[in-house]
Amino acid sequence: MADIRLPPTLPPLFPGLPRRLELSAATVGEMLDALEAQWPGFRDRLCEPGPKLRTHIHVYVDGERADLDSAIGAGSRVDVITAISGG
Amino acid sequence: MSKTVVLVGTRKGVFLLESNEARRDWQIRGPMCESWPIYHAIHAPDSGTIYAAGASEWHGASIWRSTDLGDTWQQSSEGLTYGDGPLKLSKVSGLTAANGRVFAGAEMPGVFESRDGGATWSLLSTIDGHPARPKWNDPENQPPGHLGVPAILQHPDDAKRWLAIVQGVGIFETTDDGVSFTPRNQGLRADWPLEHPDVGFCVHKLVMSRQDSNRLYQQNHVGTHRSDDGGQSWTEITEGLPTSFGFACAVHPHDRDTFFTTVLDPGHGRTMPDGKLAVWRTRDAGASWERLGNGLPQEGAYLGILREGMATDTLDDFGLYVGTSTGQVFASIDEGDSWTEIASYLPSIASVEVAVVDA
Numbered sequence: 001m002a003d004i005r006l007p008p009t010l011p012p013l014f015p016g017l018p019r020r021l022e023l024s025a026a027t028v029g030e031m032l033d034a035l036e037a038q039w040p041g042f043r044d045r046l047c048e049p050g051p052k053l054r055t056h057i058h059v060y061v062d063g064e065r066a067d068l069d070s071a072i073g074a075g076s077r078v079d080v081i082t083a084i085s086g087g
Numbered sequence: 088m089s090k091t092v093v094l095v096g097t098r099k100g101v102f103l104l105e106s107n108e109a110r111r112d113w114q115i116r117g118p119m120c121e122s123w124p125i126y127h128a129i130h131a132p133d134s135g136t137i138y139a140a141g142a143s144e145w146h147g148a149s150i151w152r153s154t155d156l157g158d159t160w161q162q163s164s165e166g167l168t169y170g171d172g173p174l175k176l177s178k179v180s181g182l183t184a185a186n187g188r189v190f191a192g193a194e195m196p197g198v199f200e201s202r203d204g205g206a207t208w209s210l211l212s213t214i215d216g217h218p219a220r221p222k223w224n225d226p227e228n229q230p231p232g233h234l235g236v237p238a239i240l241q242h243p244d245d246a247k248r249w250l251a252i253v254q255g256v257g258i259f260e261t262t263d264d265g266v267s268f269t270p271r272n273q274g275l276r277a278d279w280p281l282e283h284p285d286v287g288f289c290v291h292k293l294v295m296s297r298q299d300s301n302r303l304y305q306q307n308h309v310g311t312h313r314s315d316d317g318g319q320s321w322t323e324i325t326e327g328l329p330t331s332f333g334f335a336c337a338v339h340p341h342d343r344d345t346f347f348t349t350v351l352d353p354g355h356g357r358t359m360p361d362g363k364l365a366v367w368r369t370r371d372a373g374a375s376w377e378r379l380g381n382g383l384p385q386e387g388a389y390l391g392i393l394r395e396g397m398a399t400d401t402l403d404d405f406g407l408y409v410g411t412s413t414g415q416v417f418a419s420i421d422e423g424d425s426w427t428e429i430a431s432y433l434p435s436i437a438s439v440e441v442a443v444v445d446a
Contacts, residue, residue, distance in 0.1 A: 007145075009121065013121065
């Protein structure tokens with residue numbers, strides 16, 4: 001099971017979504033599929049058409065910058081970061 | 088008893104200003120919508136739902152909705168996309184609720200609709216058919232922030248008939264619910280070369296009289312204009328105003344000849360001329376103008392008012408409301424003769440709308 005850590009801006013949008021959770025997924029894209037299945041609309045908040053990650057959403061797998069195709073290991077830590085903008 | 092609710096869309100969420108029918112004492116609730124940047128917040132009178140068009144720099148564009156006057160909110164962008172096609176959706180600029188539907192005008196230019204109270208959306212039109220369309224959608228011709236559809240104006244008697252503004256291009260009318268469009272820009276001024284004679288006009292805000300659906304007004308990039316034939320032709324009514332550039336305007340809810348506008352310095356600043364905040368009123372459909380500044384700041388007020396920054400309620404002694412780029416909301420209940428500041432320190436305001444609901 002991977003250790004998934006989400007930014008504080010997401011849980012208020014999806015009732016029951018925790019900041020930190022564990023799930024099994026082979027890639028970042030599959031991780032989003034699993035979260036979309038449980039919280040419909042989740043993918044739209046992180047991805048744009050392509051599909052690709054939104055410009056100011058950064059995902060790291062075990063500390064390395066990742067994209068949708070990046071692999072997630074059984075014990076990986078995945079950090080989803082809201083980056084740069086805000087103001 | 089009724090309650091007056093001013094819906095304020097800001098850079099940091101929706102705020103609701105609430106008062107009774109007297110509209111003298113106001114309470115502020117907010118921020119709502121998780122403090123997302125909000126471009127337009129409206130109240131649908133048939134359902135009582137509030138809709139707010141938001142675009143988060145992190146999480147993209149979505150439309151928020153509340154069925155309990157702001158106590159709880161949900162958001163959805165399901166279907167609010169151009170998919171993998173050439174058009175990119177950066178935000179929703181304008182919302183309109185009519186006949187059980189909600190319209191969302193998007194940038195790049197397109198119109199979406201929801202028939203299920205904002206739970207899901209579908210693309211209704213990308214304003215196809217005009218020979219200039221490929222050029223206005225060319226990314227090379229898009230300014231920073233992109234062009235979009237900031238407003239949709241529904242005809243009161245025909246659900247398939249509505250007007251849409253395409254920024255920097257002009258007004259288009261459909262009578263078949265978005266299948267085909269006719270430009271409605273005849274008589275408008277452009278201070279730049281036009282590649283097509285019927286488009287290339289910079290319409291900032293369009294309003295329709297509640298008494299007469301043929302009476303329209305618009306505040307344009309160059310000029311204030313009136314139409315007496317539902318937008319088929321336009322007459323400029325700028326003479327008497329200090330500048331011809333502005334965004335926000337409103338028509339009197341009970342008198343088609345009384346109209347309010349706000350004009351700005353037309354240069355890069357686009358703030359109040361001489362730092363003095365004023366609303367301008369005509370009672371004769373634009374033949375003459377009065378400057379209204381009693382109660383508005385008359386020194387150092389270098390602020391702007393954006394296209395959705397002015398609204399009226401529909402009470403007999405109606406209220407007129409203005410929201411500024413510096414976070415103040417001013418209200419008048421004597422048709423603009425005097426003003427009261429009813430909110431002072433909100434984030435920068437993009438939109439003001441008003442609902443009168445049962446208390």
